[in-house]
Amino acid sequence: MNIQKVIDDVYRFSVNIEDKDYLFEGLWPIPNGISINGYLIKGDKNVIIDLTQDIFNFPREITHQIEESQITIEKIDIIIMNHMEPDHSGWLREFCKKNSKAVIYCSKKAVPLLQAFSSVPPERAVAISDGMVLTVGDYELQFFDTPNIHWPETMMTYERKRKILFSCDAFGSYGRVDENAIFDDQIDGEKHQFFEQESLRYYANIVATFSSFVLKGLEKLKGFDVEVICPSHGIIWRENPAEIIDHYKRYAEYSKGPAELEVAVVWSSMYGNTKQVLNLVIETLCKRDIPVHVFQVPGDEIGYILGSAWKSAGLIFGMPTYEYKMFPPMAHTIEELMVKKVTNKKVFRFGSFGWAGGAQKDFEARTMRSGWDILGHYEWQGTPKESDKATIQRLLEAYCDTLIAFTRQASKK
Numbered sequence: 001m002n003i004q005k006v007i008d009d010v011y012r013f014s015v016n017i018e019d020k021d022y023l024f025e026g027l028w029p030i031p032n033g034i035s036i037n038g039y040l041i042k043g044d045k046n047v048i049i050d051l052t053q054d055i056f057n058f059p060r061e062i063t064h065q066i067e068e069s070q071i072t073i074e075k076i077d078i079i080i081m082n083h084m085e086p087d088h089s090g091w092l093r094e095f096c097k098k099n100s101k102a103v104i105y106c107s108k109k110a111v112p113l114l115q116a117f118s119s120v121p122p123e124r125a126v127a128i129s130d131g132m133v134l135t136v137g138d139y140e141l142q143f144f145d146t147p148n149i150h151w152p153e154t155m156m157t158y159e160r161k162r163k164i165l166f167s168c169d170a171f172g173s174y175g176r177v178d179e180n181a182i183f184d185d186q187i188d189g190e191k192h193q194f195f196e197q198e199s200l201r202y203y204a205n206i207v208a209t210f211s212s213f214v215l216k217g218l219e220k221l222k223g224f225d226v227e228v229i230c231p232s233h234g235i236i237w238r239e240n241p242a243e244i245i246d247h248y249k250r251y252a253e254y255s256k257g258p259a260e261l262e263v264a265v266v267w268s269s270m271y272g273n274t275k276q277v278l279n280l281v282i283e284t285l286c287k288r289d290i291p292v293h294v295f296q297v298p299g300d301e302i303g304y305i306l307g308s309a310w311k312s313a314g315l316i317f318g319m320p321t322y323e324y325k326m327f328p329p330m331a332h333t334i335e336e337l338m339v340k341k342v343t344n345k346k347v348f349r350f351g352s353f354g355w356a357g358g359a360q361k362d363f364e365a366r367t368m369r370s371g372w373d374i375l376g377h378y379e380w381q382g383t384p385k386e387s388d389k390a391t392i393q394r395l396l397e398a399y400c401d402t403l404i405a406f407t408r409q410a411s412k413k
Contacts, residue, residue, distance in 0.1 A: 001179050003065040006228065006236060007162055009042040013065040015058045016176040024174070028205045028303040032198060033176030036087055037232050038062065039166055041159075042069060043137035045077040048102075049157055049166045050232055053090040062091070073098050078136065080143075081106040082168035083154045084113040088232055092118040105134065107145055109153035128155065144220060146170065148213035150206055156217075163227040169206065170217065171244045172233035173199035185239035195235060196247060201307035202233070203251045208310055208340045211255035218249055251310070257344020257371075258313040261407040262291040266305060267318035268298070268330045273352035274320045276384050277392055281316060281350070284393055288400045290314070298329040302336050309342050314403045315372070317349045317363070321379070324358035326366070327351075334366065343371030346406055348399045350378045350392055357381075375399050 004012045014037045017030065024030050036058070041047040048066075052058045063073060073095065079102045081089060096102070096118065104114065108127040114120040128143040135141075140160040147154060149170050157166040175198040181187050187195070207214060229237040229244060237244050263285055269275035278294075285292045293308040309315060315337075319330040326334070347367075351359055357379050364374065376395045380388045 001061070001065065003040070003068045004179070004182055006039070006230065006238075007164070010159070010162070010164065011040040011042070011069055012182060012230065012236065013038050013040060013062050014177065014182070015052055015056075015061050017056075018176060019056075025206070029301045030174050032174060032194075034174045034233055035177040037177075037230070037234075037236075038088075039230055040066060040069060041136065041139055042071065043139065045136050046071055046075055047078040047080060047136055047139070047141070048076050049080045049230075050082055050088045050168065051079070051091045051095060053087045054094060055090070059091045059094060074101075076102045078102060078134075079104045080141070080157055080166075081110060081114075082157060082166060083151060083232070084110050084117055085151055085169075086117065088168070089113075089117055092120060096120050096124070105143065107143075107147075107153045107155045109147070110155075113153060133160070146213075146217045146220070148210040149217050150210050150213075158224060158226075163225050164230060165221070165224070165226045165228070165241075166230045168232050170214070170231065171199075171229050171237070171248055172202060172231040173235075174202045175234065177235055182236055183239070184235055184237045184241075184243070187235065197307075199234065199244070199247055200251060200311060201303060203248065204306040204310035204340065205303050208251075208255070208306070208342070211252040211341065214248060214252040218245070218252070221245075254310055255341060255343060258346075258407050259344075260291075260311050260313060261404065262293065262308075262312040263314035263316055263403070264305065264308040264312040265292055265294045265316045265318065266309075266330070266333060267294070267296055268320070268327050269318070269352075270320050270322070270327065273383050274318050274350070277350055277389065278318060280389055280393060281318065281396060284396045285400065288397075288404070290400060290403070297333045302333060305333060306337065306340055306342070309337055309345075310340070313346060313407050314399075315342075315345045315347045316399075317347070317351075319349070319351045319359060321351065321353035321357050321359035324356060325362040326359045331362075331366070334363070338367065338370050345370075345372050346399070346403045347372045347374045348376050348396065349374070352380055352382065352384065354382070375402055 039049040130145045229241040319327045
């Protein structure tokens, strides 16, 4: 990949993680890859904004890209670290060995992390204050604390003359970025839809827990005229930056509920008895024109389940009782949903049991503080009878009525 001009003497350097077995943050599958972006401002003083991870051959690749701009690593005067997570700072240790003069600008909370993550002494750092402006030649770089989007030390950098926001992890997405299509105006509608889906999944996996901070950060940005958004992952938004801002606002507001009139159905079955009701559940939702997304556990990755659950106003769980409690893989999945603060959902649960029930009691106890409105449940022993199916269908019809009314009422506000 080659270095790409953003505007004037502002450049993007980037690598793509394309290993299909690689798990982002050691957790999240990225079968479509992900880009790691950094930015270079050339001038009387040369500035780098964020780096890359010290994996694969990334440092060598980024070094090559920077040299394409006719400067070397040793010629960098200022390093701006918006975020200390290793995918952006992992190369900092070796970078600072090659370049002993560059001054590091970061948030106050990031200063001790420089030593902890990169063995960089705090004497090399300048701790920014919120709103501080650094003038470098013709560039005016203004720094803003944006804590917990998504680490506590995160900040953003705004170039005031060209109205560029270097947003770090905010407004990012999964998905590799092609070298000749790094801007939003260079991709077609299908690719826009792809990045929208990948930004939602990225948000649900990485940022969702901190949605209240995202909303605070968006409120902070209202006073700024942003014409270009340069994130650390994903495409650069220069034609319509409002699009990704609107997406993130919508994602963050899902945390307050309700979300979209959709249902994520998550099911598991030990011997097929719970599964026998699955098609009935799906058919009932489809007849009411409610989009449904179906996931099996174990089997489907939690990262995809989170993305769908975050967007959906409704959750339906199908699971058997296992030793008087929830089926363990489902219990783990539900715990993950709660950790990511998937809340304000309308919920239904169904499932079979063998010698005795207990899953529903366990389910209700574990989700007591989830913010979920459990509208109903149904359990049966062994194989479901026609009477069991008729009862489930009646309960699901009532569930659909409530879910539809819930989302319609919110859309009128």
